[in-house]
Amino acid sequence: MTFFDIIKVMKxxxxxxLALIVLVIIIVAGYIAYVYLQYHRIADxxxxxxxxxxxxxxxxxxxxxxxxxxxxGYGSYPADYTFFMDGGKEVRARSKQDVLANLTEDNQLMxxxxxxxxxxxxxxxxxDRSFKVNQPDFFTKKNQDYSSVFxxxxxxxxxxxxxxxxxxxxxxxxxxxxxxKVNQARRFSLPIEKNFNKFxxxxxxxxxxxxxxxxxxxxxxxxxxxxxxxxxxxxQKAQLTKLFDxxxxxxxxxxxxxxxxxxxxxxxxxxxxxxxxxxxxxxDKLAKxxxxxxxxxxxxxxxxxxxxxxHSTLGVIDGFLVTDNIKDTSIKTVQNNFKSSxxxxxxxxxxxx
Numbered sequence: 001m002t003f004f005d006i007i008k009v010m011k012x013x014x015x016x017x018l019a020l021i022v023l024v025i026i027i028v029a030g031y032i033a034y035v036y037l038q039y040h041r042i043a044d045x046x047x048x049x050x051x052x053x054x055x056x057x058x059x060x061x062x063x064x065x066x067x068x069x070x071x072x073g074y075g076s077y078p079a080d081y082t083f084f085m086d087g088g089k090e091v092r093a094r095s096k097q098d099v100l101a102n103l104t105e106d107n108q109l110m111x112x113x114x115x116x117x118x119x120x121x122x123x124x125x126x127x128d129r130s131f132k133v134n135q136p137d138f139f140t141k142k143n144q145d146y147s148s149v150f151x152x153x154x155x156x157x158x159x160x161x162x163x164x165x166x167x168x169x170x171x172x173x174x175x176x177x178x179x180x181k182v183n184q185a186r187r188f189s190l191p192i193e194k195n196f197n198k199f200x201x202x203x204x205x206x207x208x209x210x211x212x213x214x215x216x217x218x219x220x221x222x223x224x225x226x227x228x229x230x231x232x233x234x235x236q237k238a239q240l241t242k243l244f245d246x247x248x249x250x251x252x253x254x255x256x257x258x259x260x261x262x263x264x265x266x267x268x269x270x271x272x273x274x275x276x277x278x279x280x281x282x283x284d285k286l287a288k289x290x291x292x293x294x295x296x297x298x299x300x301x302x303x304x305x306x307x308x309x310x311h312s313t314l315g316v317i318d319g320f321l322v323t324d325n326i327k328d329t330s331i332k333t334v335q336n337n338f339k340s341s342x343x344x345x346x347x348x349x350x351x352x353x
Contacts, residue, residue, distance in 0.1 A: 045188055050182045051140060051149075053181060058180060058213065059211055059212070059219055060214045062353070064329065064350075065116045065117070066114070067221075067258060067320070068345050070110070070341070070344075071120075071261075071262040071301075073341040075106070076099060077338070087305030092131075101340075103340075105336075107139065109340075109345055115347060118177040119175075120177075121261060121262045125173075127172060128166075128167065129168055129170050139175060140177075147177070147179075147181065148176065149178075149209050150175050151174045151207035152173040154173065174205070176223045178209060182209045183211065185210065186207070188205060188206050188246060189204070190206060191204075192235060219256040219257075220255060220257045222258065223259075224261035225264075226262065226263050226265070233279075237282070241285070247287065247290065251287050251290055252289070255323075256323055257326075258322050260346075260348075262318050263317055265282075267281050267292050269299075270315065286321065290323050290324065293319060293320045293328045299315055300316045300333050316333070325352065326353065328349070329350060
């Protein structure tokens with residue numbers, strides 16, 4: 001091969017490399033354009049449909065009731081699962097069969113407790129990360145003696161991250177189940193980050209279900225899941241402020257308010273401020289006629305950087321905010337050793353004074 005032949009081959013190789021670089025740039029630019037063009041926020045203050053609305057049952061004052069709050073982790077976190085955003089290795093659920101098995105375990109916990117009200121968080125539908133299992137449909141079919149309200153809380157584009165195993169597209173939300181008739185329900189958007197992180201934490205929200213009480217008052221049942229992996233404390237505080245202000249209007253009117261959810265702040269026990277989702281809860285910012293009710297018997301959440309065990313960071317970030325006209329007679333974490341989720345359910349027994 002002559003010198004000129006070598007030069008010719010090198011030029012061909014360089015053209016190929018240049019073309020490959022241009023192709024990669026086009027693909028990356030196209031993906032970024034797709035993410036930006038599809039971005040939207042669900043409108044604030046929207047009416048939510050109530051399915052299987054019961055027509056007769058009301059809540060009665062001075063009668064024992066039970067409520068469960070449970071972040072099911074979209075059916076994808078058994079006890080030996082580690083999540084990449086928490087320092088672990090896994091991204092999606094392991095299989096569709098695994099998702100269904102976890103959801104079945106979740107439902108068995110619900111059935112065993114037989115609560116009057118159930119707040120579920122991270123309930124997926126059309127989620128690549130959870131093999132597109134329609135989880136709201138799963139639970140409503142299994143619990144047909146409950147009315148149900150679903151509020152979309154997360155609606156992402158296809159996230160090509162991590163590159164080796166993308167988490168994909170996901171739609172997820174808050175499912176509220178009630179044995180009493182839900183008169184109406186609304187969804188309120190929560191503040192989110194303004195920078196590029198908004199594409200990874202879309203449409204945080206809270207739902208409010210209105211339930212009549214026999215004494216003429218109203219029980220406002222809130223379901224919420226605050227952002228976890230954000231470092232902007234201003235946004236975290238803004239989310240809590242909107243929740244607190246929304247609840248205060250009903251508390252000041254003398255009605256009953258219960259908010260059950262995953263606050264990604266520590267409600268009882270030790271805080272771990274080095275983690276974005278285990279800071280101390282700002283109890284002093286609550287309305288004066290409201291308080292925190294949280295379990296102390298067992299943790300409600302584990303860290304996902306390692307499998308559940310001696311090295312897990314544990315805490316209580318799930319529980320209830322209630323008005324002073326509600327008497328909590330017991331509160332507990334249902335210790336399930338994180339068999340089907342990175343959370344354990346929390347159950348409160350209460351009476352409306």
